[in-house]
Amino acid sequence: MANDDDALEMLLSDPETDPRATYVLEPDDVAHLVARVVAATGAPGHTAHSPLTGAPLAAVPRSAAQDAARAAGLARAAQRDWARVAPAQRARVLLALHDLVLAEQSDILDLIQLESGKARASAFEEVADVAQVSRHYGLRGPGYLRQRRVPGMLPVLTQARVHHRPIGVVGVIAPWNYPLTLALADVLPALLAGNGVVLKPDEQTALSALWAADALERAGLPAGLLQVVVGGAEVGSAVVDAVDHIVFTGSTATGRIIARQAGERLIGATLELGGKNSMYVAADADVEAAAAGAVRACFSNSGQLCMSIERLVVHADVADAFLPAFVARVRAMRLGGDLDYSADMGSLVSAAQLERVAAHVDDAVARGARVLTGGVHRSDVGELFYAPTVLADVPADAVCAREETFGPVVSVTVVPDDDAAIVAMNDTEYGLNASVWSGSAAHGRALAARVEAGTVNVNDGYAAAWGSVAAPLGGWKASGLGRRHGREGLLGLTEAQTVVVQRGGRHVSLDALFTLPEGKGQALLSTGLRALKALRLP
Numbered sequence: 001m002a003n004d005d006d007a008l009e010m011l012l013s014d015p016e017t018d019p020r021a022t023y024v025l026e027p028d029d030v031a032h033l034v035a036r037v038v039a040a041t042g043a044p045g046h047t048a049h050s051p052l053t054g055a056p057l058a059a060v061p062r063s064a065a066q067d068a069a070r071a072a073g074l075a076r077a078a079q080r081d082w083a084r085v086a087p088a089q090r091a092r093v094l095l096a097l098h099d100l101v102l103a104e105q106s107d108i109l110d111l112i113q114l115e116s117g118k119a120r121a122s123a124f125e126e127v128a129d130v131a132q133v134s135r136h137y138g139l140r141g142p143g144y145l146r147q148r149r150v151p152g153m154l155p156v157l158t159q160a161r162v163h164h165r166p167i168g169v170v171g172v173i174a175p176w177n178y179p180l181t182l183a184l185a186d187v188l189p190a191l192l193a194g195n196g197v198v199l200k201p202d203e204q205t206a207l208s209a210l211w212a213a214d215a216l217e218r219a220g221l222p223a224g225l226l227q228v229v230v231g232g233a234e235v236g237s238a239v240v241d242a243v244d245h246i247v248f249t250g251s252t253a254t255g256r257i258i259a260r261q262a263g264e265r266l267i268g269a270t271l272e273l274g275g276k277n278s279m280y281v282a283a284d285a286d287v288e289a290a291a292a293g294a295v296r297a298c299f300s301n302s303g304q305l306c307m308s309i310e311r312l313v314v315h316a317d318v319a320d321a322f323l324p325a326f327v328a329r330v331r332a333m334r335l336g337g338d339l340d341y342s343a344d345m346g347s348l349v350s351a352a353q354l355e356r357v358a359a360h361v362d363d364a365v366a367r368g369a370r371v372l373t374g375g376v377h378r379s380d381v382g383e384l385f386y387a388p389t390v391l392a393d394v395p396a397d398a399v400c401a402r403e404e405t406f407g408p409v410v411s412v413t414v415v416p417d418d419d420a421a422i423v424a425m426n427d428t429e430y431g432l433n434a435s436v437w438s439g440s441a442a443h444g445r446a447l448a449a450r451v452e453a454g455t456v457n458v459n460d461g462y463a464a465a466w467g468s469v470a471a472p473l474g475g476w477k478a479s480g481l482g483r484r485h486g487r488e489g490l491l492g493l494t495e496a497q498t499v500v501v502q503r504g505g506r507h508v509s510l511d512a513l514f515t516l517p518e519g520k521g522q523a524l525l526s527t528g529l530r531a532l533k534a535l536r537l538p
Contacts, residue, residue: 030058033210038071038229039063046230048204051117051347051384052337060206063229068198068238071227075169075196078224083166083194087142090192094138096219097188101130108211110339112180115205117347117384120340122301126180129466130212133185136469137490141192144487145494151538154528157504164494166194167268171243173236173258175250176349177304177406179205183212186247186270187226189490191216197226200239204349206230237261245269245493249306251404252430252478259481270482270492273475274404275432278311278425279461280447281322282418285315285437289459291325294410297435297461299333299345299388303408304353307433307455307462310405312412313421319414323372330388331373335381347384348407357386357407360400364411369394374408404430418447426452431476435461452476454483 037060045059063071082090101108105127112123145164152158170190174182183201190197201209206228213226229235233254240246240261245268248258252273262269279297281290297309314322336343348354354377361375374389386408394401394411401411415421425434434453438444444458454474455465465473472483483489502510513521 030207033207033214034058034060036210036213036228037061037063037206038067038074038227040067043067046203046206048115048206050114051349052114052382054383057115058207060203060210060230062203063231063235065234065238067231068200068229068235069242071198071229072169072171072196072239072242074224075198075227078222079166079169079194079196082191082196082222082225085194087145087192087194090194091138091142093216093220094134094141094188094192097184097216098131098134098138100215100219101127101134104215108180108208111211112205112208113337113339113346115208116176116179117337117349118301118304119336119343119346120338121344122346125300125463126178129178129181130184132467132469133188133485137189137192140470141189141490144490145193152500153510154502155532155537157502159501159503161499163497163499164193164491165497167493167495168244169196169198169242170493171239171246172197172199173239173246173248173250174199174201174209176202176204177301177306179208180212182249183209184216185484186249186493187212187216189484190247190493191221191225193490193493195245195493196224198239198243199226199228200236201228201230203230203232240267241265243267247484247493248272255480268482268492270474270484271480272306272473272484273432273478273480274430275306275308275475275479276311276402276404276428276430277307277309277433277435277453277462278313278428279309279435280313280421280425280437281315281318282421282436282438282443282447283315283317284439284443285318285322286439287318287321287325290437291322291329293435293437293459293461294326295329295333295388296463298410299330299408300462302345302348302386303357303388303410304349304406305462306406307466308406309433309435309461310400310410311424311428312410313424314412314414315418315421316414316416323412327372327390330390333388335378335385335387337382337385345388345408347382348386349384351384353407354384354386357405357409360398360403360405360407361389361391361409364391364394364398364400367395367398369398369411372412402428422447422450426450429478432474432479433457433462433465454479 039061043061047059048057109123147163150160152160172186247270249272255271255273333344370392372390374387378385388408391411431453434451435457436447448456469485472486472488474483
């Protein structure tokens, strides 16, 4: 699994010629990372190219289907000892990771940018998110896992306790758009719950995931618990076949395939899928604040964010003020690929993604949509840059009206009132994220309650909900199953076990009650049930 030295030499060029081409890691460091991939000796490698420069990154070996099974076996062997470690001790690894990621953020930010093409500010969201998640679960996770007492059948005599046991091995299939966040956001609670993990990152961003795996071991995670495989759909399918629970983030179409496969095996599946997310600017909104918030909500990570806003719904009373303010801010956005904070938006991740975005815009324009700004390939900035785009008058039969674009494109619809806004927001098969802007918190909450989405932000686009890691996050409708974050995200990666102890001896046991002659036991139990209701005992 040696590193491709020629590819690295192309990245280690003169920073004065192109500072984006300076690689963050030394060749030996890269070799150390790629050696973590579970793949046969001499397995063919995949060399991703940086979206920012087109320069090749390191060659990463491709795993085969049998490697996924081997990785699950290795994780399962290590998990047996890990399950016996107290949750508070497991949590120390997460807290150590928190410090390590913040301390080494410059390195991982460079790597994320080079692999994904995103602007540095968007890359920093990943560092901040990992710190948030690791801190939350490191401090609160052991309490979430603690056994709890619940009312038993007979007060005093029946003691019932609920335990949360490790599932075994959790598979995590992570996408390219947030390579650090969407690897660790699910790996961390899985490990804290006492599980082993098999992680399959996207081939484009495998180095970021491998850096995360290495960082966890440096933070104290026992070797073997987290295994990494790299490959395409065949390897992903093999992961589903080998684990005890699967976590997937990606398209709804692929999510349905994984759900069917998991259902055949009767294993759990946590799926965060696509979205066609909307933002409503109500009549009482602060127009300037909403315009600034919409820029971030629509164009963070070049719109390659499952929670990104792709549909703006604007009340007619503020449309004439909001639209010019918003479009002016979009036109002023700085595009670039330097490894610093000079750009507002980076590139798309691949030629395929660029083609999809351009096709959605071209289709909408051909059907009568107007381009308020953008709508062009910014090849003057770089091969994969596309201008942040605002469309108006998008007809209902346009592709971008229904399908997730997953790029820097947003459509604008003007509505006469709140009721029409809610109808427009809910007119989609998806239900992942939404945003409502109002000058009244009460009004914002009332509108949010009517939106069919797993998270609704009031006076923010997406970051407030995503960053509130104590609260569950996930999709309604075609946007997924299950939840990440919070108590629900952790306990969803465990098996619930109820242990009930019946006390009182043989003369007051349930067996004695049910064996009384001529229905006396049933009559006594009926009287008791009525009494429990009268006393309002649950």
